[in-house]
Amino acid sequence: MTDSPAIVEDAALRALIERVQQARAARSSLCIHGGNTKAFYGHEPRGEPLDTRALAGISSYEPTELVVTVRAGTALAELEAVLAEQGQCLAFEPPRFAPGGNDAGTVRGGTVGGMVAAGLSGPSRAAVGAVRDHVLGATLLNGKAEVLSFGGQVMKNVAGYDVSRVLAGSMGVLGVICEVSLKVLPRPAATATLRFEMDQARALRQLNEWGGRPLPLHASAWWQGMLVLRLAGASAAVGAAAQALGGEVVPEEQAADFWNGLRDQRDEYFVSARAALDSGAALWRLSLPPTAPPLALAGDCLVEWGGGQRWVSTRLPAATVRDAAAAAGGHATLYLGRDRSAGVFAPLKSPLDRIHRELKRAFDPDGVFNPGRLYPELCP
Amino acid sequence: MGSSAALPASAAASPRTQRQADVLAALQPLLPAHALLWRSEDTVPYECDGLTAYREQPLLVALPETEAQVAAVLRACHALKVPVVARGAGTGLSGGALPHALGVTLSLAKFNKILSLDKLSRTAVVQCGVRNLAISEAAAPLGLYYAPDPSSQIACTIGGNVAENSGGVHCLKYGLTLHNVLRVRGFTIEGEAVEFGSEALDCAGLDLLALIVGSEGMLAVITEVTVKLVPKPQLARCIMASFDDIRKAGDAVAQIIAAGIIPAGLEMMDKPMTAAVEGFVHAGYDLDAEAILLCESDGTPEEVEEEIDRMLDVLSGSGATRMEVSKDEAQRLKFWSGRKNAFPASGRISPDYMCMDSTIPRRRLADMLLAIQGMEQKYGLRCANVFHAGDGNLHPLILFDANDPDQLHRCELFGADILETSVAMGGTVTGEHGVGIEKLSSMCVQFSPEEREQMFAVKRAFDSAELLNPGKVIPLLSRCAEYGKMHVKKGLLPFPELPRF
Secondary structure, three states: OOOOOOOOOOHHHHHHHHHHHHHHHHOOOEEEEOOOOOOOOOOOOOOEEEEOOOOOOEEEEEHHHOEEEEEOOOEHHHHHHHHHHOOEEOOOOOOOOEOOEOOOOOOOOOEHHHHHHHOOOOOOHHHHOOHHHHEEEEEEEOOOOOEEEEEOOOOOOOOOOOHHHHOOOOOOOOOEEEEEEEEOEEOOOEEEEEEEEOOHHHHHHHHHHHHOOOOOEEEEEEEOOEEEEEEEEOHHHHHHHHHHHOOEEEOHHHHHHHHHHHHOOOOHHHHHHHHHHHHOOEEEEEEOOOOOOOOOOOOEEEEEHHHOEEEEEEOOOHHHHHHHHHHOOOEEEEEEOOOOOOOOOOOOOOOHHHHHHHHHHHHOOOOOEOOOOOOHHHOO | OOHHHHOOHHHOOOHHHHHHHHHHHHHOOOOOHHHEEOOHHHHHHHOOOOOOOOOOOOOEEEOOOOHHHHHHHHHHHHHHOOOEEEEOOOOOOOOOOOOOOOOEEEEOOOOOOEEEEEOOOOEEEEEOOOEHHHHHHHHHHHOEEOOOOOOOOOOOEHHHHHHHOOOOOOHHHHOOHHHHEEEEEEEOOOOOEEEEEOOOOOOOOOOHHHHHOOOOOOOOEEEEEEEEOEEOOOEEEEEEEEEOOHHHHHHHHHHHHHOOOOOOEEEEEEHHHHHHHHHHHOOOOOOOOOEEEEEEEEEOHHHHHHHHHHHHHHHHHOOOOEEEEOOOHHHHHHHHHHHHOHHHHHHHHOOEEEEOOOEOOHHHHHHHHHHHHHHHHHHOOEEEEEEEHHHOEEEEEEEEOOOOHHHHHHHHHHHHHHHHHHHHOOOEOOOOOOOOOOOHHHHHHHOOHHHHHHHHHHHHHHOOOOOEOOOOOOOOHHHHHHHOOOOOOOOOOOOOOOOOO
16 A cells, blocks of 8 residues: 555566567567456457566555556456455456356456456446446557556546546557556445346336436346346445335345356356357347347347346347347447457447547557457558 | 628738638638627637636637538638637636637537437437536436536536536546446537447447547537436435544545445535635535535435434544534535535635646545645635545635736746646646646646657547647647656656656
């Protein structure tokens, strides 16, 4: 617990800078990785591996500031353990994966840098915000081998463009995230999990109606005719809401297992979606307006985020899935699939495609980092 | 029609006048006659925003009424390489809407319609010129409201809020503009329609919405915004607590957070500010207190009761000398009336005031107040303080008389000192008012030359000719060299032994 970020002459950072300088001079490219737990996500990783894990450690943590500053190579599990000691957490519940697969029981080895670069958030996202909403500042190593800091360690900061938040979900194409400051929150004083039998259309309507009432909603999941709802907040509020909503109360331990399984994508739904890859299916992540009605897509569907995130395991062609998502006002990501030739992320319309290319050039003029990982056409 | 006919012939020789004639000629076919102002007496009302110390006459003011007109004006300006400064209500406090002497001020005041409100999706689609408070008023019958509430909310527009990433007194719990906006629609400098974000919770590709929010009109011109609405809490109650020592009040703020409480609002006023606002609103503030804290809880009645009790425990444990809990809505609003009127109240006790806006880590609040007391002696000026204590955002109001050039000069030095002290404490030069023109020099202290150059590169990715609100937010190298203050190191630095300026 230091008064200011622990700034030391940093050999690990120097080593990264030298690698970037060499790659730039040699016109080669680098594939940034931490625990290598999310290699499945995005387009095929290309380039020489650049491991960030030597850049590890919590630089500063002051629980009463609700801010932690942490180096990118730090294990996510280590960060969460330190926060838990103070009764705090990463409210957006990022998924935790194991290297090379995601079988229950193995060590989960993801890093903080990977968490930010992938930008994936868990079950509580609709209630508390995404990774990007909790990023307060970041230090970036750009394609010119410059170390740059944006944002800071305070909640309110409008000095200059908010570059640090753009790094969330950037898949490493703008540079190496070296250090990040995150907003942390106290763990909820109380939680309760309720279960309701209902079809998807009714669940979507119900979730949106509840959303318009002052209820302590925290997470939701609908699959195969069952809606599971988590409440979190002050114990009086959670108790009163549980009473008012009805449904079947899920015992605390069973509920925790369920939400953790969903968060880390070890849940039954994800296990069978992974198994279906062998028979030619793909797992799609659809991000839609929460009020969009159920999509008529043949496949197994899991609904999260109050209707805002819908997972579909299907053999349908990419264009069919993408068109359905776009027609509903959202977009579809090919989250898991053997064949990524149809593109992982939804294509960008003009002028967003041009702005993406120009931003890539602005941060990484020689195309050193993660070529093609986000969009193949971003390569200069 | 010959453009020179519209202008006094005698001035035709001046380059500015010639430029004005050219731009006018290009825009006249695009807009109705009443939507273009260029005579000095018509453009005077646009010469500044809420930061009145800086004034400039634009070449002309365009007031488009449709998106097609916005696009056409931008295309024309892009073709002529004319700077464009977008403007909402002009309530900004950092000079972000200060006109460019050789540019067009694009007033979006006519875009003032709420396009749709939807109870089920809890969203509103509004044009950029809709006032912040008007959204909450329109949503009230649905039991919903728009959470960010800057003090200027009766006048400021949502477009301006997006440009500045405006906050308010409830940010700690409900977030900033960034956290409450789903989608913005607007135009690039080339006049091409563009949307950032969507009605879904995320978008494909880079999160450009995060860049647009808070970009002070330098990346695109915003015409339409989809905002999130949230359910109105059933109940809100506020504690007013007095402290006989600034440090005890600062520690109480940290203790509330340490207890795991995220109050709906947590504000601090020092003694001079309390005296100023009490004379203005007569809310019954404790005039003997060195500092007053306002702590608000909202939610269900059960939740509020539980949280108020916990906060009272923490406050009395931290040495509060007097505590009062609002008994009803009228009393709660009375507690807030002073805080919300801090700026006009300061205007009553001093001919002029300059409002600062830095943010520091919460635990340094008392250190900062004491440092400011020292600066009052050093610069021979008084300063009254209101803080968004919950998020460490300071609003010191430096009192001075602008008719005395020496006082103005001392005031500027005083302000710069506060900003530099904030950066040195690990904070930032602006929490919610933006950099604009006002804090350009202070940006030299907060960012290295490479960081500033990266920001310029971001701007050029959107606006290659640098025509949208040029000269704001990011200082040029030459300006920083002239300012002569050293960049304060922050974050991870590989070679801390090297001098960096």
